[in-house]
Amino acid sequence: MKLIKLDAIDSTNEFLKGLSNKHEVQNFTVVTAENQLKGKGQMGSKWDSESGKNLIMSVLIKNFLFDNETVFNLNVVVSLAVIRTLKKYNIPELSVKWPNDIMSANKKIGGILIENSIKGEGTITSIVGLGLNVNQVQFEYLPRASSLALICSSFFDKEEILLAIVDEMELITENYQISASQLWNEYTNELFRVGIPSAFTDENENNFMGIIKGVSSIGKLQILLEDDSICEYNLKEVQMLY
Template identity: 35%
Template sequence: MVFLPQCHSTNDELVQMTRKSNEPEGTLVYTDDQQMGKGQRGNAWITEPGKNILMSVLLRPNFLSPSNQFYLNLISGLAIVDTLKSHVTSEVLLKWPNDVFINGNKISGVLIENNLRGNRLESAVVGIGINVNQQGFRINTATSLVMETNIEFDRNELIETLLCRLEKWYLQLKNGSTTYILDEYHKLLMWRGEVKIFKSKNEEFEGEIVGIDQHGKLAINQDGNLRTFGIKEVEFMR
């Protein structure tokens, strides 16, 4: 367990540590102030120092084929939901591919950086950010535990809970319970069964989210035609 009062990115720090030495699975890096936190699509994850959970965990999922690496996103999201749902009355949902929402606002995100060696998944750095005690954000589509509950939380206790939940889901994955994991993810998938507007390659279209397929792609029903999209291939519009 490594605590850094300030760093550019916990993911970057843990990746560098792993390159320099054979860090054990479960190694944790966390910080109070992340200067260059990263999100999906190259977005920045910007938070107020000392208020939130900013952490990265090292996994060594060599039992997992590279084609199934997306399951790491699923179990990370499920672990976060498990951690948060006991503290809020509102429903906690997962927005594909790996954001966590409460009341239509983002409270958490995941960024996983995998290291492949040949046809083997050698290691994975799981970066998790959770808005905990921050009262306001630059954008109005973000929320935090304190904003949802009017209660300040002990971040270290939340981290301990989160690590326990992540271990639980990781062991499910290690035991081959992929069908169960996928079913549980689908139960929490935001907008599943709803018709929404999407954008892909400058084309806007209407479709219904069906779920995710066996490759981790988002499956959308467009007028009876099932289309699948990777992470950077489709955007939610409205």
């Protein structure tokens, strides 16, 4: 693993993407920054982070995805790498809020943004962005946000957590082919409010009750409805109300 440390950058994802477009970059190269000026989340949403307090990182992963039908496998890998690592630090009530939020109880502590690009020869290179609230303790106007420091009343070593997460990513990807089914089961069990009756709203602002059953192989959220049918939703087609 190669680690590139930056003080301030517009976006670690964009920096690593540009680097990989111009040079041959080692698999699992990591870029981290103390301050990210134009961080982004899913669907272009903004990711704010107090300078120097949180873990801001991007990882290049190649030779794992080989077609568009399997891209969500990487979400499974990254989500489990983060959850497994944070469990070692005794962070309580961890879960993955589909598709890419890391939760502790009902508070968001992190977010994942994966950007895939298909190269000329058909291979897929992925840039995995992770923002994890570590030592920030003030979240003005963000009532659902929290951090490891707030939850555990202690401060953490960001680089130690970074190295542990990347080690876990490498371990899971190396063994993915022989344990894919087990990993998907583990991912399903880690989903936020899985198996619990919950309120949702769809893209037309219709509210309904349902129970999360899992995620399809292509990354759609599977919800059991009151008529006992299971409906699958893409990102932005449904939102949980909690």
